[in-house]
Amino acid sequence: MAEFEVSSIERAAVVGCGVIGAAWASRMLLNGVDVAISDPSDNAEQILTEVLGNAVAAYDDLGLPTDGQGTYRMATSVADAVADAQFIQESVPERPDIKAAVLAEIEAAAPVDTIIGSSTSGIKPSTMQATMTNPERLVVGHPYNPVYLLPVVEVVGGEHTPIEVICQAQGIYAGIGMKPVHVRVEIDAFVGDRLLEAVWREALWLVNDGVATTQEIDDIMTHGFGLRWAQMGLFETYRVAGGAGGFRHFIEQFGPTLEWPWTKLMDTPDFTPELVDTLVEQSDAQSGAHTIRELERTRDQNVVGFLKVLEANNWGAGTTIAEHRKR
Numbered sequence: 374m375a376e377f378e379v380s381s382i383e384r385a386a387v388v389g390c391g392v393i394g395a396a397w398a399s400r401m402l403l404n405g406v407d408v409a410i411s412d413p414s415d416n417a418e419q420i421l422t423e424v425l426g427n428a429v430a431a432y433d434d435l436g437l438p439t440d441g442q443g444t445y446r447m448a449t450s451v452a453d454a455v456a457d458a459q460f461i462q463e464s465v466p467e468r469p470d471i472k473a474a475v476l477a478e479i480e481a482a483a484p485v486d487t488i489i490g491s492s493t494s495g496i497k498p499s500t501m502q503a504t505m506t507n508p509e510r511l512v513v514g515h516p517y518n519p520v521y522l523l524p525v526v527e528v529v530g531g532e533h534t535p536i537e538v539i540c541q542a543q544g545i546y547a548g549i550g551m552k553p554v555h556v557r558v559e560i561d562a563f564v565g566d567r568l569l570e571a572v573w574r575e576a577l578w579l580v581n582d583g584v585a586t587t588q589e590i591d592d593i594m595t596h597g598f599g600l601r602w603a604q605m606g607l608f609e610t611y612r613v614a615g616g617a618g619g620f621r622h623f624i625e626q627f628g629p630t631l632e633w634p635w636t637k638l639m640d641t642p643d644f645t646p647e648l649v650d651t652l653v654e655q656s657d658a659q660s661g662a663h664t665i666r667e668l669e670r671t672r673d674q675n676v677v678g679f680l681k682v683l684e685a686n687n688w689g690a691g692t693t694i695a696e697h698r699k700r
């Protein structure tokens with residue numbers, strides 16, 4: 374485990390201001406960092422202000438301060454955004470060619486020792502480093518949405534990233550209230566998305582095979598194991614499931630079921646037009662009455678509620694919020 378010291382920065386650049394970039398910028402701003410934003414889209418500033426509005430409401434609900442915010446400016450180019458940045462977070466579309474082009478633009482203008490965190494959900498840092506001039510400055514900093522509320526960020530180095538840069542990046546992320554987890558082995562999709570993919574594959578099969586609808590699957594998650602996962606992970610939950618016999622008893626009892634035909638994990642259904650139509654129709658029926666911003670606000674209010682309970686119990690993600698509040 375790489376030890377790091379929490380550090381604070383005053384100026385950052387956010388390159389790409391869509392779903393994730395706007396949420397990164399919001400977290401940084403609410404933690405007092407000035408942010409220069411680069412995004413060629415005409416909608417970028419509108420997305421930012423809407424997401425920031427949700428973030429401010431969430432911090433108010435959580436009792437975290439919303440005064441002392443940093444200021445943002447929409448930069449005229451990537452170069453303009455990164456020229457004096459102390460840290461850069463890249464959140465452009467998940468395409469290796471776009472990532473490579475944008476990283477080249479960043480490198481041409483940013484101070485040579487400024488760390489670049491990439492939000493990529495699964496591209497290996499070594500792949501991105503292959504075309505870089507100073508690859509040692511790149512880490513993956515993979516967040517989970519809403520980035521301004523969920524503390525975790527997976528920090529992954531590539532073959533050219535020294536441990537000192539991993540530690541510095543972790544310190545910067547911790548300084549804006551996050552829980553950096555160093556993923557020591559570089560694998561496709563890192564840890565979180567690898568787990569999510571397994572669940573996603575199974576859910577697609579269940580819809581594809583007509584076993585359950587999107588609503589029924591979500592009900593089973595939100596009224597069952599999803600509630601457990603927010604406060605204890607898989608392993609701690611299964612330890613409890615083993616009763617007094619603990620984890621060993623759990624494995625003795627349920628280990629053999631992995632040999633039963635419960636799962637299709639190794640295989641994925643094709644996204645045929647029929648399957649896509651079914652998924653879209655079921656999702657519209659389930660959630661189409663609400664706008665995305667309404668759903669985001671509801672999600673945030675629920676997450677804030679969970680975080681308050683976890684902080685009161687000094688448990689899980691609540692411990693990160695409590696430590697950040699003290700700082």
Ligand SMILES: NC(=O)c1ccc[n+]([C@@H]2O[C@H](COP(=O)([O-])OP(=O)(O)OC[C@H]3O[C@@H](n4cnc5c(N)ncnc54)[C@H](O)[C@@H]3O)[C@@H](O)[C@H]2O)c1
Binds near residue numbers: 392412
């Ligand atoms: N959406 C998620 O839940 C999620 C979660 C974790 C990580 N990520 C990762 O975050 C990254 C961004 O994903 P997203 O969902 O925000 O995508 P998005 O499509 O919402 O946003 C991408 C933004 O990048 C901008 N862009 C395109 N080319 C650019 C350029 N040359 N310079 C600056 N900006 C440029 C686009 O205009 C757009 O606003 C991806 O790597 C994705 O894998 C996404």
